[in-house]
Amino acid sequence: MRSWPFAKGHGTHNDFVIINDRHQMYDPTPDEVRFLCDRRAGIGGDGVLRVVRAGYVEDWDGDPDVWFMDYRNADGSVAEMCGNGVRVFARYLVEEGLAMGERIPIATRNGLLSAELLPNQWVRVEMGAVTVAEDGVRVGVGGQDWPALTVDVGNPHAVVEPGELSRLDLRTAPAWQPDTAYPHGVNIEFVSLVEPGRIAMRVFERGVGETRSCGTGTVAAAAATAYRTGDERPRWRVDVPGGTVEVELADGRASLAGPAEIVARGEVQLPDRAAA
Numbered sequence: 098m099r100s101w102p103f104a105k106g107h108g109t110h111n112d113f114v115i116i117n118d119r120h121q122m123y124d125p126t127p128d129e130v131r132f133l134c135d136r137r138a139g140i141g142g143d144g145v146l147r148v149v150r151a152g153y154v155e156d157w158d159g160d161p162d163v164w165f166m167d168y169r170n171a172d173g174s175v176a177e178m179c180g181n182g183v184r185v186f187a188r189y190l191v192e193e194g195l196a197m198g199e200r201i202p203i204a205t206r207n208g209l210l211s212a213e214l215l216p217n218q219w220v221r222v223e224m225g226a227v228t229v230a231e232d233g234v235r236v237g238v239g240g241q242d243w244p245a246l247t248v249d250v251g252n253p254h255a256v257v258e259p260g261e262l263s264r265l266d267l268r269t270a271p272a273w274q275p276d277t278a279y280p281h282g283v284n285i286e287f288v289s290l291v292e293p294g295r296i297a298m299r300v301f302e303r304g305v306g307e308t309r310s311c312g313t314g315t316v317a318a319a320a321a322t323a324y325r326t327g328d329e330r331p332r333w334r335v336d337v338p339g340g341t342v343e344v345e346l347a348d349g350r351a352s353l354a355g356p357a358e359i360v361a362r363g364e365v366q367l368p369d370r371a372a373a
């Protein structure tokens with residue numbers, strides 16, 4: 098049996114198992130990711146953040162010495178981006194002495210991002226470009242459906258406004274029409290306007306299920322609400338079941354600020370690869 102050090106962290110209760118692979122010695126298989134994220138038989142998390150030098154990552158053609166956030170969903174799939182994850186990743190780098198200074202560069206599958214540590218355990222990340230499209234997709238759950246806006250935050254999102262959020266039953270996966278719309282799957286945000294500049298959101302994440310927060314989802318939700326209402330204010334507060342984050346929108350780009358904490362460190366016994 099092999100063992101590997103891990104840390105556990107979360108951002109507004111979107112939680113991650115962090116694997117430090119600075120020497121490219123341990124790249125978890127999809128089975129191992131599912132084990133690490135298993136809340137009963139493993140550590141438990143919505144995803145895994147693998148910490149590796151960008152130079153070891155295929156297709157990365159930037160600075161090889163930057164830390165790369167290799168993000169995996171709890172079902173073992175790879176995603177382009179994770180907004181809560183990247184804040185937790187920045188916090189981890191600083192606590193481990195792997196990065197310092199006011200702005201921390203982090204390489205992701207959505208390019209090079211920059212994180213800034215704020216007071217009270219908050220981290221702000223420049224998230225890059227956000228686009229909103231109205232393409233006739235409808236998203237449904239529990240026998241009802243609503244028109245969706247498709248939002249690209251580096252990863253794909255569909256945002257709907259279903260009315261009262263507490264009534265939604267997200268134990269089963271929402272569906273969309275046409276069913277060819279999102280060939281690589283999609284994260285689905287259910288949003289309601291609380292007051293100008295403030296929205297509430299629930300999310301069903303691709304590769305995970307309902308989570309208590311999704312950082313890229315909050316950016317998508319704010320951008321979709323700004324588009325729908327025509328409200329061009331830059332600052333949006335987004336309330337999710339796991340807390341509150343702040344999104345800033347300007348010139349087709351976004352930043353995301355919110356809490357990011359490391360809550361545990363330990364060593365995990367990995368299942369034998371041959372037997373897994």
Ligand SMILES: N[C@@H](CCC[C@H](N)C(=O)O)C(=O)O
Binds near residue numbers: 253302303304313
């Ligand atoms: N929780 C994340 C998003 C993680 C990836 C997502 N499930 C996907 O498959 O695109 C966030 O905080 O953004």
